[in-house]
Amino acid sequence: MSEYQPASRVTRIKASASVAAAAKVRELKAEGREILDLTVGEPDFDTPGHVKQAAIAAIEAGETKYTGVSGTPELQAAILAHVRRRTGVDYTAGSITIAGGAKQVIFTALMASLDAGDEVIIPAPYWVSYPDMVLANDGTPVIVPCGADRGFKLTPDALAAAITPKTRWLILNSPSNPTGVVYSRQELEALAAVLETHPQVLVLTDEIYDEIHFGDGSVVSLVEAAPALRDRILLVNGVSKAYAMTGWRLGYGIGPAALVASINKLQAQISSCPSSISQAAAAAALSGDQTFVRDCVEVYRTRRDLAVAGFNAIPGLSCTPSEGAFYAFIDCSGLIGKNAPDGRVIKSDQDVVLYLLDAASVAVIPGSAYGLDPYFRISFATSSEILQASVDAVRQAVEALR
Numbered sequence: 001m002s003e004y005q006p007a008s009r010v011t012r013i014k015a016s017a018s019v020a021a022a023a024k025v026r027e028l029k030a031e032g033r034e035i036l037d038l039t040v041g042e043p044d045f046d047t048p049g050h051v052k053q054a055a056i057a058a059i060e061a062g063e064t065k066y067t068g069v070s071g072t073p074e075l076q077a078a079i080l081a082h083v084r085r086r087t088g089v090d091y092t093a094g095s096i097t098i099a100g101g102a103k104q105v106i107f108t109a110l111m112a113s114l115d116a117g118d119e120v121i122i123p124a125p126y127w128v129s130y131p132d133m134v135l136a137n138d139g140t141p142v143i144v145p146c147g148a149d150r151g152f153k154l155t156p157d158a159l160a161a162a163i164t165p166k167t168r169w170l171i172l173n174s175p176s177n178p179t180g181v182v183y184s185r186q187e188l189e190a191l192a193a194v195l196e197t198h199p200q201v202l203v204l205t206d207e208i209y210d211e212i213h214f215g216d217g218s219v220v221s222l223v224e225a226a227p228a229l230r231d232r233i234l235l236v237n238g239v240s241k242a243y244a245m246t247g248w249r250l251g252y253g254i255g256p257a258a259l260v261a262s263i264n265k266l267q268a269q270i271s272s273c274p275s276s277i278s279q280a281a282a283a284a285a286l287s288g289d290q291t292f293v294r295d296c297v298e299v300y301r302t303r304r305d306l307a308v309a310g311f312n313a314i315p316g317l318s319c320t321p322s323e324g325a326f327y328a329f330i331d332c333s334g335l336i337g338k339n340a341p342d343g344r345v346i347k348s349d350q351d352v353v354l355y356l357l358d359a360a361s362v363a364v365i366p367g368s369a370y371g372l373d374p375y376f377r378i379s380f381a382t383s384s385e386i387l388q389a390s391v392d393a394v395r396q397a398v399e400a401l402r
Contacts, residue, residue, distance in 0.1 A: 013132035017369035025363045036362045036390040038378040041177065041327070043244040047281075048292040051243060054284030055277050063280060067273045069264045071098035071252075075279045078286040079252050083235070086210065087221045095254050097263045098274050102208050102238035102251030105263070107133050108270070109204060109234055109253060110169070112262035114139040118168040123154040124371030125329065127177045127206070131371075139168065143371055148320075148331065152179040152372075156190045163194075169202050170195070175209040175219060178370045178377040179329040180322025182213065185220045192226030202259070203233045208251075209325040211242035211293050214301050219324060231256050241325075242293050243285040248278040300326050303380040303387055310391030311378075314398050326381040329367065333374045338401040346401065349374035359400065360393035 021039040028035050058064075070076065076093045084090055099105045106129075110120070116138040122130050123146045131141040144162050146154050159170070172191075174183040183191075195201055203222060210219045223233050238251030253263065267273075307328050308321050316334030332352045339345055340355055349366040353376055356362045367375025380387055 009136045009138070012135045016132075017128045017365055021363060021365050024357075028357075028363075034361060035357075036360075036386055036393060038380075038382065038387075038390055039363050039365050040381065041379050042246040043241065043296065043326075043381050044383065045244040045292075045296055047244050047248070048285070048288075050288050051245065051281045051285045054288075055281040058277050058280035063276050065276060067276050067279060069268045069273050070096055070260075071274060072276070072279050072283070075283040075286075078283040079254065082286040083237075083254055086218065087224045087235075089221075089223045089227075089230070091254050092257075094257045095260055097253045097260045097267065098279070099251055099253075099267060100249040100271060100274055101240065102206070102236050102253075103129065104249075104271075105236050105238075105251050105253040106130075106204065106206065107137070108263045108266045109236075109259070110134060110137040110139060112259065112266055113202065114168060117166055119164060119166045120169040120171060121159065121162045121167060121201075122171050122371075123158075123173075125152060125176070125178050125367065125375075126171070126371050127173055128369050130171055130173075140166070142167070145372065147372065152176065152181045152329070153183060153187060154191065156194045159191055160194045163198050163201060165200075167198065167201050169204055171204045171206065172222065173206040175213060175322075175324025177209065177325055178327050178365075178367070178375075180325045180327050182215065182219055182323040185225045188220060188222050188225035192222070192229055195226070195229055195232070199232075201232070203229065205233060205235050207235060207237045208241050210237065212297055212300060212326060213324040214297070214304065214321075215323055234259060239282045239285050242296075244292075244296070245278075245281065245285065248275075248281055250274055250278040250282045300380065303382075303384055304328065306384055307378060307380045307387050307391070310388065311394070314391070314395050316398055316401075317394075326379055328378050328380065329370075329375050330364075330378060331375055332367075335398065335401060336374055341400050341402075349376055352376060355401075356394055356397055360390075360397035362390045362393050362397075 025037045114137045119140045119142045120134045121142045124143050134141045205222045213219045234255035236253045240246040311317050319328050319330040353366045364376040364378050367373045
């Protein structure tokens with residue numbers, strides 16, 4: 001039998017850095033090591049009780065069959081109402097695509113719209129999957145560095161410089177993974193002014209963390225700030241992060257009807273429809289009592305403050321408080337060039353991450369995986385006890401460097 005040869009779309013992408021980090025932690029734990037895991041980007045809370053009960057009720061009522069490709073009428077109505085409350089913008093059911101997670105929506109949106117050579121602008125730091133999703137769908141990622149001097153945000157000048165006749169998409173993520181930055185209304189309006197002069201550019205606004213926000217008021221969506229671009233914006237969201245439903249795999253996109261129709265055409269061939277049980281749970285999450293979300297945000301705020309203060313007190317490390325999501329992006333440039341006790345020289349953020357795993361048993365993800373170094377990302381979607389123990393262990397490990 002001939003040896004299997006993967007398709008080119010497989011060979012041109014990398015394994016997910018966050019998935020690989022989580023797998024490494026599981027492997028070490030299976031070997032008996034006690035690891036303080038700050039890699040996982042999912043809430044450590046349980047799914048709210050009323051959401052679980054909605055799923056149980058759906059099972060008992062026999063709602064276990066195929067649904068329409070774009071979801072049940074009940075979930076569609078819940079999404080439309082939720083988006084209206086969050087953004088003030090009205091959509092119709094024909095504008096909705098529902099899939100097995102926001103990640104699948106993003107992938108199929110790119111699949112539905114990219115041809116070979118089409119360019120996708122991705123501000124860095126970025127969520128690890130964006131560039132590889134573009135590559136898998138024959139597109140060309142155009143990475144725009146957005147360092148600390150820019151507040152980790154895309155500027156209008158940088159956007160204008162990146163756009164070419166081949167540009168098909170801009171991907172925006174606010175609140176951001178990995179930095180936690182949030183674009184203000186004014187910043188979005190300034191980006192929109194550039195986009196208005198380039199009508200071929202679509203915008204994918206990934207708002208999966210929009211409910212996890214530590215500032216005043218709510219996160220402003222691009223569809224609010226730039227109504228003139230509405231017919232070019234695909235708003236992507238889901239229930240994973242805000243409602244502690246990562247395993248339920250339910251996300252949605254809402255945007256131009258023609259684009260959504262193409263996405264749903266692909267969806268029909270890929271998975272037919274999302275889980276009917278998860279849809280019932282998601283409808284309850286979006287339309288039910290939101291106390292759980294507000295309570296979680298306050299817990300995350302306390303954890304953020306603990307983590308930021310703790311890591312900032314360690315010489316060689318620094319970070320700014322996250323405005324949203326549950327991550328901190330920590331500058332470790334002060335450790336580059338130092339020597340570990342075994343003589344190893346710390347040359348990169350990857351070296352920092354490996355050293356912290358070896359010397360402190362603390363697992364984090366290098367900033368280079370997100371397109372910007374030397375940093376590392378931590379998740380504070382874990383207990384205050386684990387965060388404090390991690391800070392203490394990292395401090396001791398850093399103090400041992402020379």
